[in-house]
Amino acid sequence: MDRTLAELIGQYDLPSDWRAIQGPSGMNNTTRIIACSDGQFVLRIYNNHQNAKIVKLEHEVLQFLLRTGFSLKVPDPVTNRNGDTITVDSNGKLASLFRYIEGERPSVADLEQVESLGRAAGMLSGALEKLPAMEQTVAEYRPYYELAQAYEGWSDEAVLALAYQAELPEEALISISCVLAARKQLQLKLTTLSRLPHQWIHGDLNASNAVAIGRRVTGILDFEFCTIDLRAMEPAVAMVDFIRGDRTEAQRIEAIERFARGFGHERRLGVDETAALPDLMLLRMLDVFLHFAVRLSEGLDDSTVWIEQAKHADAVIGWVDRHRVQLHDMFRETMSE
Incomplete structure (x- = not known):
C-alpha cells in the first residue's frame, strides 16, 4: 500500500x-x-x-x-x-x-443531527434537480427499480444455489427465502413505481456519507453512485439506515420522523411519492442484499458478510411491512406537498 x-x-x-x-x-x-x-x-x-x-x-x-x-x-x-x-x-x-472537509460523521442516535441530515438531503435533492442532463455523460448505475436488469441472472434459483454452495446455516437460508419472497411481491409494483418523478440523486446518502459540526450536518460525501433515478429514492435510502437491530421500536420511529421532517422542510414530494416510500425502502434493502450476494460470488467477501446482510434485510423488510400504515401517514404529514 x-x-x-x-x-x-x-x-x-x-x-x-x-x-x-x-x-x-x-x-x-x-x-x-x-x-x-x-x-x-x-x-x-x-x-x-x-x-x-x-x-x-x-x-x-x-x-x-x-x-x-x-x-x-x-x-x-x-x-x-x-x-x-x-x-x-x-x-x-x-x-x-x-x-479535506472538516467535521465528524453524524450519529443516528442524535435526533438533532438526524433532522439536520434530513434537511441536507432535501437541500441536495433540490440542487440536483437543477443539474442538466449531461449530453456527453450517461449514468453508469441503473435506477433502483431496474433491479432485474441490474442483477441479471440472479434468479431465486441462482441466489439459493449460492447459499447452498456457501453452506450457509439454516437460519440464514430462512432469511434469504423471506427476502426473495419480498422481491417477488415488490416486482409486481416496479412498473408503477417507475412512473414517479425522476432526477439526479446521490444514490447512497446516509450518515456515513455526511459530516457534521456540532449538531448540524455541514457536508455530504461519496457521490460515486450518483445516477438518474426516482427523486423519492434519496430519502428512502437514508431512512432505511435508522432501522437497526440496536435501536428500540420508539427510537427507530422517532429517527425516521425527524429525518422526514427535516427533508420536508427543504423539499416536498408528491402524495404518490410519499405513499411509495415504504416500498422504495424495501427496494433499497433488496439492492443491498443482491449486491453482497454478487460480492460473495466474486470472492470479495467471506460468507459471514452475506449472512449478516441477509438477516438484516429480512428484519428491515419485515419491520417496514409491519409499520407500513404508520409510515405512510407519517410521510404524508411531513413530506407531501
Missing part, C-alpha cells in the same frame, strides 16, 4: 513532506488522509471497479454543485499534473484526491 500511495501522490503537486493517515474506509474504497504543509487532503482509491466513466460522472456532479454555490460542503477534486482529476496507478487502479 505504501508504494501505491507514493505512486499516486507523486502525480500531484504536493509538498514532499506529505504523510498518509488511515481514514474511514468502506467496503468499496480505501481512504487515506494526506497531511502536508499545504493542508489536508483525502485520497480515495477505488477498489470495486476500474471504470473511469463512473469517476468522471462523480466529478462532474461535484463540480456542478461547487460551481453553482451549493450551500453544503461537497468533495472538491484536485487536478493532477496531467490536468485531470482521475489518477491511475501502474496496476490500473483509479484514485482521486479531494480537499
